[in-house]
Amino acid sequence: MSMTLDVEGMSCQHCVANVKKAVEAVAGVNSVEVDLEAGKVTVDGSADAEAVKAAITGAGYSVKS
């Protein structure tokens, strides 16, 4: 499946790298795309949505439900 999340708090490429790294570590994630301008994170794979959200939150960013 694919899901796109609205993520707040990303301001530069360092943030993009942080979010990618955190989400890629979640079981079942195949790929992560981050649109910094739009504040969107698109995740492909079989990962649990709540686990992905928790990873982003744990990295210090906010996920808008």
Ligand SMILES: [Cu+2]
């Ligand atoms: Cu940053």
